[in-house]
Amino acid sequence: MGIPVTLVQKKQLASLQETISKKEQTIERASFFIKEIEKGNLDLQLEAQDDDQLHAALVSMKDQLQKISKEEKERTWVTEGLAKFADILRQHNDDLEELTDHLLRDLADYMGINQAALFVLNTDEEDEPFLEMCACYAYNRKKYLHKRVELGAGMIGQAFLEKEPLYLTEIPEDYVAITSGTGKALPRNIVIIPLKVNDQMYGLIELASFTLIPPYRQQFLERLGESIASTLASVRIAQRTQRLLQESQQQAEMLQAQEEEMRQNMEELSATQEEMARKGTEIEHQIKAIQNSGIASIEFTPDGTILAANESFIQLMGYRLDEIQGKHHRIFMPDDQAHTADYQLFWQELSEGKSKSGEYMRVNRKGERVYLRGSYSAIRDNTGDVVRVLKLATDITAIKAAELDARQQVETLSGKQGQLEQLLEELHEKEHVLMSIMNEIDLPLVALDAHHRLITCNRAFEASFKDSPAACTPGADFLALLDSEAAQQAHRDRMEKVLQGETVKERITPAEGLPLEVTLSPLRNRQNEIVGAISCTKEVSERRPS
Structure with missing residues (x-):
């Protein structure tokens, strides 16, 4: 095949x-x-x-x-960046300066940009808010600059009003120049990011770079701007609350110091007069400690109609929430002020966006006066129109009452002090007359209190103890002058009868010398209360039978 x-x-x-x-x-x-x-x-x-x-x-x-x-x-770069800066915002949300410093420094490093500046809305001047540069960073070093930008002025001020991100690749020659070790040069990219939450502006971040910032990093900056704005809003509320609490604390400390000064004055006066000591105790009980009621808040429409209120405000004014919702703010005003031209102007200016702060007198549900320290702030919508008015306040009624009471007590104290000085002068004069009378008596006289302590004595008594002058000192123990326990017990028995209102007369036969006759009479104060005894001793000659 x-x-x-x-x-x-x-x-x-x-x-x-x-x-x-x-x-x-x-x-x-x-x-x-x-x-x-x-x-x-x-x-x-x-x-x-x-x-x-x-x-x-x-x-x-x-x-x-x-x-x-x-x-x-x-995506990983954006996610890690948002997490990184969320930690920074969380760690430094109690100090605005430290927050902006850390934030800008780390942002410049993370973005790889050449210059950065952070502007925050400053509302300290309520009628003229402005943008304040809180932090500036350039070429890996912090620049200590202070800059103020009016709203609507320049590119920064205009971007704030427009509330939208701004990306520039064609930079005007007179706008900004980046300085490096090799000289100055214009950046290729300028980015201005608004810091806003719910269309409420809190500031701006401006970034300048030699390189173009790609779209995904632009989106990162916009998302980060919302987080920064939210933190700035929290910091601003915390700072305002802290300021109100500090003011209340300072008032309380001032009144506490006044209370302490008055208490010391009363103690000094009470050392010389029992009546003034009682009066000092009354004053101490009259002045009460000032207690802060906390921060009360209430919201209104621009024309003053009540929308909502927190529990602190409701308790302070004595209403239920459903009793005040839908009603006008004038329900808290005195009748003679609720319809005045000044009151109408007050709400007109609030509806125009002007903030108010200070001390205000209002009336609660019972018609009682309540004094508040607080502020009224306008809340705007995305078009800039005022849609609500927020009031934050603390109760200073107790402080006001204490101030008035303190002034009245000072006036009363001044009058009582003059009366006390006159009373003391009369007392010294009467004491001088009494001692003169006692010294004219040749018999030993001594005044004792209920505890056997010496109050005063005449010259004859002092002569009897000239070898022991300390025995005649006010406050000396009279029992120590007696030579035996039996004599001391006998004196106690006599004093017990005298304190019950009796006049005791006894004869004592000493071991040496003539017999003695001792007379103890009750010693009474101005209220006719027995507070001691007056003792008189004389020698008795014995008669012998003829």
């Missing part, structure tokens, strides 16, 4: 082998290229071969993977 044979020319065989070799090399390079792509080497270049279709497919696959990788890196 014959076998079919195909004759191939030698030249055709060599061409066929060369083609097969090229295909093998192409497959080998494609395999190597795919493995490198699997390893993440997306920058590898593939040389074009005769098989354009395979080359195009592999390059397209690499381009798609590069695009996916780039998008993933951008």
Whole structure:
């Protein structure tokens, strides 16, 4: 049987082998290229071969993977950045200066930009708010600058009013220049990001860079701006609340110091007169500690109609919430002020966006006066119109009452002090007359209190104890002058009778000398209360039978 044979020319065989070799090399390079792509080497270049279709497919696959990788890196960069700055905002939300300093420094580093500035809305001047540069950063160093920008002035002020991000790639020559070690140059990109929450503006961030800021980083800045604005709003409320609490505390401390000063004055006067001591106790009970009621808040429409109020305000004014909702603010006003031109102007200015702060007198549900220290602030919508008015206040009624009471007590104290001085002068004069009378008596006289302590004595008594002058000192223990326990007990028995209202007269026979007759009479105060005894001692001559 014959076998079919195909004759191939030698030249055709060599061409066929060369083609097969090229295909093998192409497959080998494609395999190597795919493995490198699997390893993440997306920058590898593939040389074009005769098989354009395979080359195009592999390059397209690499381009798609590069695009996916780039998008993933951008998303990761945004996510990590938002988390990083959320931590910064959370850690430094109690100090505006420290917050803006850390925020801007880390933002410049994270974004890789050349200059940055942060402007915050300053409302200290209620009628003229402005943008204040709180932090500025350039070339890895903090710049200590202070700058004020009026609303609507320049690119910053205009961007604040428009409330929209601003991206500039064509920079005016007179706008800003970045200074480096090699000189000054205009940036290629200026970005101004509004800091707003619910269309309420709190400030701006301005960034300048030699390189263009890509769209995904622009979106990152806009999202970060909302977080910064929310934190700034919280910081502003906390600072305002702290300021109100500090003012209340200062008032309380001032009144406490006045109370302490008055108490000391009363203690000094009570040392010399029992009546003034009683009066001092009354004054101390009359002055009460000032207690802060906390922060009360209430919201109104621009014309003064009540929308809502917190529990502190409701308790302070004595109403239920449903009793005041829908009613006008004038229900808290005295009748003689609720319809005046000044009151109408007050609400007209609030509806125009003007803030008010100070001390206010209002009336509660019972018609009683309530004094408040607080502020009225306008809340605007996204068009800038005033839609609500918010009032924050603390109760200072107790402080006002204490101030009035303190003034009255000072006036009363001044009058009583004059009376006391006159009374003391009369008392010294009477004491002088009494001592003169006692010293005219040759018999020893001594006044004792209920505890046997010496109050006063005459010269005859002092002469009896001239060898022991300390025995005649006011406050000395009379029992120590008696020479035996029996004599001391006898004196106690006599004093007990005297304190019950009796006059005791007894004869005592000492071991040496003549018998003595001792007379103890009750000693009474101005209220006719027995507070001690007056003792008189005389010698008695015994008569002998003739």
